[in-house]
Amino acid sequence: MGIIIDKNTRAIVQGITGTQGSFHTKLMLEYGTKIVAGITPGKGGTEIHGVPIYDTVEEAQQKSSADASIIFVPAAFAADAALEALENGIKKVVIITEHIPIKDAVGLMAIAKQAKATIVGPNTPGIVTPDECKLGIMPAHIFKSGGVGMVSRSGTLTYEIAAGMTRNSLGQSTCLGLGGDPITGLNFIDTLKMFASDHQTKAVVLIGEIGGNLEELAAKYIADQKYPKPVVAFIAGRSAPSGKRMGHAGAIVTGKAGTAESKIEAFRKAGVSVAGKPNDVSDLLTKLI
Amino acid sequence: MKLFEYEAKTILAKYGIPTPQGGLATSASQAMEVASKLKPPVVVKAQVLVAGRGKAGGILFASSAEEAETVANKLLNMQIKGIPVKSVWIEEKIQIKKELYFGITTDRFNQSYVAIASAVGGMEIEEIAAKTPEKVIKLLINPEYGFRSFHARLMATKMGYAGNQISELGRVLERLYCVGMDCDAELIEMNPLVETADGKFAAADARIIIDDNALFRHQEFKKRLLEGESELSPQELEAMRNDLAYVKLDGNIGVIGNGAGLVMATLDTLQYYGGKPANFLDVGGGAPSEKTVLALKIVLSDPNVRALFINILGGITRCDEVARGILEAKERVGVTKPMVIRLVGTNEEEGKRILTDAGIHVLESMEEAAQRVVEISKQGGK
Structure with a gap:
């Protein structure tokens, strides 16, 4: 169980022969992910870590009929790669690549919406359903199968919190990163909806950060829908100054909008427990489940 | 990347959007020249990239070319929110x-x-x-x-x-x-x-x-940005040239970590314990020793830094590699400020051994490490 991916997921890797693509394909295979094909234009007919490589997604699909793709190609070409996957019927696309131009991402998301496809990222560590499938670059050993769904805007901070949960015997159903770029596919609300109907998920951890209003919208959704499962939130960036970009393109406070205070208050009002420090997440969860 | 007003207006004009007639000047005499070609009264506007320019006195009016020279001189010798004014844009005053x-x-x-x-x-x-x-x-x-x-x-x-x-x-x-x-x-x-x-x-x-x-x-635009004509501080520029994400803050604890979210949470944790971070610096994933060296150099070039906090969560990044990087950086950069290092994750044991052998104490908990470095910073970095 878990959301989006499970043990039956069959994935292709676009940009499989690059340094990152090749390295993480090996780790994903070791985790047990079914990687059925890789794409690198010009390297068709060869293979890497036992995975056959094709020049185009079309050819890969004829041979392997995958339902998911993970993308490692450089930013200038990543939107193109994602469109190639969509055009070939792939409905789940994880974009690891960071710093995709906004204009390209906006165009891609409009087409993904029409195709009713799920895009995770760009600039995401990926998604993992522990013990079943990992489409991402996260370190596998910090996760453990269990009942907490995790959704986050950051990578290493998610690892920090997940590792803390695992230490405290709080396993995860699925853990996914929305991505640090300004325009991403899935948002908090989409993910909360999926976790709501997943039987394995008993509680949700939501890790947000400064910038934008996705957290405020999620808080409103939780309150309006009387969300059926307990939610614990952590917001990074309380100490961030206005107008400065804190690493992620999206992490920027402009004027009073996008501040950590605004997000924390929105969650508190919606009845969500907000952790003061990353390690407090586990304590709050233990009290709630 | 922010464009200057004059750059933005030049582009708008090219697309046929009406903008007031104007010209750029980097000296008072040049300003007079520009103003005399326009029909005074004119507006003289400091070209800076910070918001709130008008309220800070960065926009002045002149009813003659001579007066434009005087006000331009005033603006060109001014700082707006700490940023020196290097050029002014003189334009016709529209009704x-x-x-x-x-x-x-x-x-x-x-x-x-x-x-x-x-x-x-x-x-x-x-x-x-x-x-x-x-x-x-x-x-x-x-x-x-x-x-x-x-x-x-x-x-x-x-x-x-x-x-x-x-x-x-x-x-x-x-x-x-x-x-x-x-x-x-x-x-x-x-x-x-x-x-x-x-x-x-x-x-x-x-x-x-x-x-x-x-x-x-x-x-x-990229060329102009990298040449230093921007709102960035010298440290921010150096970081940008090297693909590191750095933001200058006004505290005294230098911070280096991997991953934007983790670094942000690190700053928050320092503040939670009463400390004041001097910067945000994300070395990114992998973090080869070369990058660690650069990161340390940039953080230490800020004279306010009294103590350093390195917070690494090795996922794909290997702790032993990071540890070697820190030692190499220490030798090459000559770090004299006290350092608190928190290192966990992949190959953690080996990483810790390398640093402990070199006499550097390594902590496991982010909270504990944050408290430690806050204490040190309050003692004046001793």
Whole structure:
């Protein structure tokens, strides 16, 4: 169980022969992910870590009929790669690549919406359903199968919190990163909806950060829908100054909008427990489940 | 990347958007020359990239070319929010009937661009939205066919215009959208956009922020940015040249970590325990020793730093590699400030051994490490 991916997921890797693509394909295979094909234009007919490589997604699909793709190609070409996957019927696309131009991402998301496809990222560590499938670059050993769904805007901070949960015997159903770029596919609300109907998920951890209003919208959704499962939130960036970009393109406070205070208050009002420090997440969860 | 007003206006003019006639000057005598070619009175505007320029006294008026020289001299010797004014833009003073607002920015939730207009202008749009939300007109742009003439006319009517002025204003709005798309702007606005005494429309001020991720398509701007003509501090510039994310803050604890979210949470944790971070620095994933060396150099070049906090969570990044990097950096950079290191994750044992053998104490818990470094910083870095 878990959301989006499970043990039956069959994935292709676009940009499989690059340094990152090749390295993480090996780790994903070791985790047990079914990687059925890789794409690198010009390297068709060869293979890497036992995975056959094709020049185009079309050819890969004829041979392997995958339902998911993970993308490692450089930013200038990543939107193109994602469109190639969509055009070939792939409905789940994880974009690891960071710093995709906004204009390209906006165009891609409009087409993904029409195709009713799920895009995770760009600039995401990926998604993992522990013990079943990992489409991402996260370190596998910090996760453990269990009942907490995790959704986050950051990578290493998610690892920090997940590792803390695992230490405290709080396993995860699925853990996914929305991505640090300004325009991403899935948002908090989409993910909360999926976790709501997943039987394995008993509680949700939501890790947000400064910038934008996705957290405020999620808080409103939780309150309006009387969300059926307990939610614990952590917001990074309380100490961030206005107008400065804190690493992620999206992490920027402009004027009073996008501040950590605004997000924390929105969650508190919606009845969500907000952790003061990353390690407090586990304590709050233990009290709630 | 923020563009200067003069750059933004030059681009707008190229697209046929009316802007006041003007010219750039880097000296007072040049300012007089520009002003004498225009028909005084003129407006002399400091070219800086910080917001709130007007309130800080960065916009002055002159009724003659001589006076333009005097006020330009004043502005060119001024600092606005700590940024020295290097150039001024001198332009004709236009007869304003009404100030309006029009801009295009991104809407994350809807994964799209959004056009925003208001029949009230001249102040920040956030302020307009807070004071008179009913006057803010928003239109979500469908990425498939963009912001079309009919959208522009619709917004013009909602801004209260009728007759010939609908198409007149509509053309200006539509052209701004084209500029925004062609420049890969994440924000483009005319504020104020003005209705002049003769019923025409012009961009009295313009602001463009280019999407940093699209700078590879705009080499001319990237060049200017890397040459140092920007709002960035020397440390921020050095970091940008080396692909590190660095933000200068005003505290005294230097911070280095891997991953934007983790570094942000690290700053928050320091603040939680009463400490003051001096910076945000994300070395990114992998973090080869070369990068660690650079990161340490940049952080230590800030004279306010009293103590260092290195917070690494090795996922894909291997702790032993990071440990070797820290030692190498220590030797090459000559770190004399006290360091607190928190290192956990992949190959943690080996990493710890390397550092402990070199006499560096390593902590496991982020909270404990944060408390330790806050204590040190309060003792004056002893």
